[in-house]
Amino acid sequence: MTETMGRRERKKAQTRQALADAALALFTEKGFDNVGVREIAQAADVALSTLFQHFPSKEALVFDMDAGLEADMVAAVRDRPAGQSVLHALRDHLTAREQRRGDDDDPSHTAHAALVNSTPALREYARGMWLRHQDALTAAIAEAAGVPRDDPAATALARFALECPSLARSDQDLRQLFDLLEHGWGDWLTTPSPSQGEAEQPGQ
DSSP states (O other), X not given: OHXXXXXXXHHHHHHHHXXXXXXXXXXXXXXXXXXXXXXXXHHTTXXXXXXXXXXXXXXXXXXXXXXXXXXXXXXXXXXXXTTOOXXXXXXXXXXXXXXXXXXXXXXXXXXXXXXHHHOHHHHHHHHHHHHTTHHHHHHHHHHHHTOOTTOHHHHHHHHHHHHHHHHOSSHHHHHHHHHHHHHOSHHHHHSOOHHHHHHSOTTO
C-alpha cells in the first residue's frame, strides 16, 4: 500500500512539474496573455481537468512554491535562535531568501523572474500570494510576543514583512526597509540626501 501511494505521489509530482515547465516555456515564448490553459495542458500531454486539479488558475502555474512560503515564514519566527528578536528573524529570513535568488544562475529561474517582472498580472498575483499568509504569520508573531492574536502591532509587523519582497529590488533594499522599521522614519525624513545637499547651495 505504501509503495502504491509512493508511486501515485511521484506521478502527481511529475505531472505538476510537467505543467509548470510547459507553462513557463510557453509564457516565455509567447507572453503570458497570449497563452491559454488548454494550450498548456496539450503541451504537457494532460487533460484540461487534470491541469485544474493541480493549479486553480493560469497565474498559479507560474508559482509552484506557495505552500512553502507560509511554513518558512512561520518557522523563521518560531525557530529563531535564542536572544534574536522577531523583527531580526524576519529580516534575516527574507534577506537570505533574496540573496539565494540573486545568486541563482539557473536559466529557468532567470526566465521565471523576467516573466513575472514583465507581467503586471503576475506581479499582482505574487503580491497577493504573499499576503494570503498574513493570518498565519500574525499568529506566530503574537505567540512569540505573548500578546493576543488580534493585537494590531502583530498584524502590522506581519503585513510589513509580507509587503517587503514586492517593494525591494535586492537584499540590501530589504535590510534598509527593516532598518527603517526598527529605527523609525524621523531622521530619514529630515536629513537631506547627498543629491539635495549638492542642489541647495548657500545663498541660493
